Amino acid sequence: MGYAHAFDPEDAAAIIDELKHLEGPLLPILHAFQARYGHVSEAAIQLIAGGLNLSRAEVYGVVSFYHDFHEAPHGRHVLKVCRAESCQAAGGDAIAASIEDALGIKFGETSSDGQVTLEAVYCLGLCAASPSAMLDGRLVARLTEAKVSALVEEVRL
Amino acid sequence: MTRVFIPLDSFAVACGADEIADDLTRIAAERKLEIEIVRTGSRGMAWLEPLVEVETPNGRIGYGPVEPGEVEALVKAGLLDGAEHEKHIGRPDEHPFIKAQTRLVFRRCGITDPLSLGDYRAHDGLKGLERAIALGPAGIIAEVTESGLRGRGGAGFPTGIKWKTVADAPGAKKYIVANADEGDSGTFADRMIMEGDPFALIEGMAIAGVATGADKGFVYLRSEYPQAIRIMQAAIEAARKEGVLGATVLGSAHAFDMEVRVGAGAYVCGEETSLLESLEGKRGQVRAKPPLPAHQGLFGKPTVINNVISLVSVPFILAEGGAAYKEFGVGRSRGTIPLQIAGNVKHSGLYETAFGLTLGEIVDQIGGGTRSGRPVRAVQVGGPLGAYFPRALFDTPFDYEAFAAKGGLIGHAGIVVFDDTVDMLKQAHFAFEFCAVESCGKCTPCRVGAVRGRETLEKVMAGERVEASLTLVEDLCNTMKFGSLCALGGFTPYPVMSALEHFREDFEPAPMREAAE
Ligand SMILES: Cc1cc2nc3c(=O)[nH]c(=O)nc-3n(C[C@H](O)[C@H](O)[C@H](O)COP(=O)(O)O)c2cc1C
Ligand code: SF4
Ligand code: FES
Ligand code: FES
Numbered sequence: 001m002g003y004a005h006a007f008d009p010e011d012a013a014a015i016i017d018e019l020k021h022l023e024g025p026l027l028p029i030l031h032a033f034q035a036r037y038g039h040v041s042e043a044a045i046q047l048i049a050g051g052l053n054l055s056r057a058e059v060y061g062v063v064s065f066y067h068d069f070h071e072a073p074h075g076r077h078v079l080k081v082c083r084a085e086s087c088q089a090a091g092g093d094a095i096a097a098s099i100e101d102a103l104g105i106k107f108g109e110t111s112s113d114g115q116v117t118l119e120a121v122y123c124l125g126l127c128a129a130s131p132s133a134m135l136d137g138r139l140v141a142r143l144t145e146a147k148v149s150a151l152v153e154e155v156r157l
Numbered sequence: 158m159t160r161v162f163i164p165l166d167s168f169a170v171a172c173g174a175d176e177i178a179d180d181l182t183r184i185a186a187e188r189k190l191e192i193e194i195v196r197t198g199s200r201g202m203a204w205l206e207p208l209v210e211v212e213t214p215n216g217r218i219g220y221g222p223v224e225p226g227e228v229e230a231l232v233k234a235g236l237l238d239g240a241e242h243e244k245h246i247g248r249p250d251e252h253p254f255i256k257a258q259t260r261l262v263f264r265r266c267g268i269t270d271p272l273s274l275g276d277y278r279a280h281d282g283l284k285g286l287e288r289a290i291a292l293g294p295a296g297i298i299a300e301v302t303e304s305g306l307r308g309r310g311g312a313g314f315p316t317g318i319k320w321k322t323v324a325d326a327p328g329a330k331k332y333i334v335a336n337a338d339e340g341d342s343g344t345f346a347d348r349m350i351m352e353g354d355p356f357a358l359i360e361g362m363a364i365a366g367v368a369t370g371a372d373k374g375f376v377y378l379r380s381e382y383p384q385a386i387r388i389m390q391a392a393i394e395a396a397r398k399e400g401v402l403g404a405t406v407l408g409s410a411h412a413f414d415m416e417v418r419v420g421a422g423a424y425v426c427g428e429e430t431s432l433l434e435s436l437e438g439k440r441g442q443v444r445a446k447p448p449l450p451a452h453q454g455l456f457g458k459p460t461v462i463n464n465v466i467s468l469v470s471v472p473f474i475l476a477e478g479g480a481a482y483k484e485f486g487v488g489r490s491r492g493t494i495p496l497q498i499a500g501n502v503k504h505s506g507l508y509e510t511a512f513g514l515t516l517g518e519i520v521d522q523i524g525g526g527t528r529s530g531r532p533v534r535a536v537q538v539g540g541p542l543g544a545y546f547p548r549a550l551f552d553t554p555f556d557y558e559a560f561a562a563k564g565g566l567i568g569h570a571g572i573v574v575f576d577d578t579v580d581m582l583k584q585a586h587f588a589f590e591f592c593a594v595e596s597c598g599k600c601t602p603c604r605v606g607a608v609r610g611r612e613t614l615e616k617v618m619a620g621e622r623v624e625a626s627l628t629l630v631e632d633l634c635n636t637m638k639f640g641s642l643c644a645l646g647g648f649t650p651y652p653v654m655s656a657l658e659h660f661r662e663d664f665e666p667a668p669m670r671e672a673a674e
Contacts, residue, residue, distance in 0.1 A: 023373075023456065024418075024436050024437045024438040024456075025438060026438030026439075027418065027419070027421060027435065027436075027438055028418070028419075030421070031380075031419055031421070061440050062438065062439060062440055065423065065440040065441060065442075065597075066421035066422055066423050066441070067421065067422035067423060068380055068420075068421040068422040069421060080381075084342035084343075084541065084591075085342040085343060085500070085537055085541060085573045085584070085587070086342050086343045086499040086500045086571075086573045087342075088584075088587070089499075089500035089501040089573055089574060089575045089576075089579070090500060090501050090528070091501075121381060121422070122340070122342060122424060122541070122591065122594075122595070123340065123341070123342040123343075123344075123381065124167075124381050124382075125167060125339060125344070125345040125347075125348040125381065125382055125385075126167060126168060126171055126345070127342060127343045127344070127345060127497070127499035127500065127505075127571070127573070128168060128203030128204070128345065128497070128498065128499045128505035128506045128507070129168050129171060129172060129203050129204075129206065129505070130499065130500065132171060134381070134383075137383050139167050139170060139171035139383070139384070140171055141167075141168065141171035141172050142171075142172055
């Protein structure tokens with residue numbers, strides 16, 4: 001993950017062709033688009049709707065429903081920080097605040113240089129090693145100020 | 158050749174297990190040490206992860222928690238011979254946390270290589286499926302019904318009855334769906350078993366397929382679990398290659414195949430009908446019931462949808478008999494339950510035991526109290542929709558009915574411990590906030606009630622019209638409880654009202670709270 005590919009209709013059509021035989025193909029296709037292009041654009045929605053014989057509104061409705069799909073490109077890195085109860089109980093609120101401070105952005109925002117998007121996530125299943133986070137699909141648990149600094153360093157690169 | 162076991166479970170990996178494995182490989186090459194690294198699941202002693210074990214003439218000896226960077230020192234200190242060290246914990250299977258458990262579902266987890274079907278067979282794997290094929294549908298359903306197994310996803314519905322309904326439903330096409338959305342905060346049992354013993358889920362689903370006549374299964378696995386997704390997919394491929402899945406399951410006349418489908422970050426998609434909508438490629442909105450999924454489920458076909466732990470309980474029940482499973486437990490809560498002890502707690506992790514321990518035994522004795530060393534003040538049981546229990550309710554036995562009687566629920570058995578620095582007004586506010594963020598938007602009490610509840614508690618935080626605001630919160634909770642279509646809106650009142658009832662002092666106007674301190 002990290003650097004997304006630019007959207008390319010031919011490449012995108014190949015993804016649709018590869019997955020459309022699945023039972024219920026829409027979510028797998030959207031996941032594939034999100035992973036490859038970093039977002040699901042208007043053009044992508046149009047292409048998918050055509051490929052699956054759905055209306056654009058139907059596809060748009062699905063894209064907008066799920067937290068994992070983004071209509072606009074996100075940062076080069078995505079840092080998801082758990083804000084749920086077990087992490088709260090283990091000092092996660094302070095860790096979350098220090099991440100916001102260090103990155104200079106709030107949850108839901110992307111840094112102005114496009115390096116990182118900061119997202120809240122509700123439980124990563126690491127609750128017996130709280131607080132936890134996920135950077136571009138890599139899990140990090142038992143977060144401390146030192147681990148936060150290392151993560152922040154990493155996303156700045 | 159010395160075998161070294163390093164978990165690949167997310168707990169361990171998120172604390173550096175991959176780096177540890179790399180370091181050990183490098184050090185072994187440099188020093189020409191004959192070692193074999195086996196990646197396993199987790200034993201569940203999460204506070205000791207990464208827990209590295211080495212095979213010695215005296216059995217497996219554990220070291221933990223190992224930090225990345227200290228492998229060299231550990232090897233020098235004699236890790237490969239099981240030598241004494243500050244991180245030496247002796248034999249994990251003799252550890253009091255493990256020894257006192259009743260591990261039926263998690264008996265292989267942390268011990269075997271999760272992707273080795275040979276290991277799986279050598280440790281009693283596939284015995285349940287073999288017997289299931291011999292028994293046939295009616296016999297399987299009789300065993301599951303006899304076991305008293307109730308759904309571990311939260312609602313506690315008898316699994317045998319659900320399977321019988323699908324078995325009896327007319328139609329050639331039926332589905333088995335494993336609910337691996339595990340959205341409840343404080344829970345990780347589904348994740349641990351999928352990472353540590355994925356063939357057990359495959360076996361459970363195949364048994365469900367044989368019992369009901371379904372030939373296709375889906376594991377709806379949340380996207381927040383990248384490691385579980387990888388391992389589950391690899392296990393399905395291996396099972397296919399070895400004829401456990403496919404046109405003739407273990408050479409029988411039954412066909413069953415399955416695939417993993419990845420969720421997309423919506424809590425409500427753990428609700429069974431919303432999950433089915435999502436699998437079909439739609440917005441994850443809750444369906445009105447009836448029809449039940451057992452009659453009209455995925456793509457309108459009869460569908461068994463069960464939690465992962467319900468399904469992985471089945472191989473034991475089939476191998477050993479429903480009566481053997483039923484021996485464990487209390488009242489109408491039969492068998493074992495994997496407790497997930499989390500939050501601010503010393504001995505955090507997964508503890509499988511028969512139903513019936515008290516909440517106090519779980520938190521104070523097994524969990525060892527808080528990690529911070531401060532007093533335990535509140536415990537949330539059953540995820541974000543579960544009630545907060547004060548110490549005064551610590552004598553409540555872990556049992557579906559006993560928790561309901563005290564205004565709570567056991568849900569998926571997540572137990573989150575808070576010390577005395579917790580602000581229960583903030584926790585109640587979070588419960589509304591979570592509901593507002595995750596609402597599917599289908600019904601008004603949930604969609605609007607959650608937002609109004611959050612705003613009203615913000616007034617309480619600001620000390621505005623506190624009494625009137627709290628009365629409004631109670632009204633909102635009543636409306637949500639009785640007017641919501643599903644338990645997201647319907648159960649959000651549990652954390653809110655339990656906080657209000659048991660920790661009222663946190664809701665008093667600020668000056669009074671300060672005076673009380
Ligand atoms: C908002 C909401 C979220 C739920 N999340 C889950 C979940 O993540 N995993 C799960 O197994 N059940 C979840 N459930 C319960 C399911 O609707 C359903 O009862 C369960 O999958 C049935 O399986 P079981 O009988 O094996 O428990 C949820 C219910 C609601 C209302
Ligand atoms: S209670 Fe909430 S989540 Fe459940 S159906 Fe209604 S709006 Fe959707
Ligand atoms: S609550 Fe944060 S990982 Fe589960
Ligand atoms: S779709 Fe989320 S509230 Fe409308």
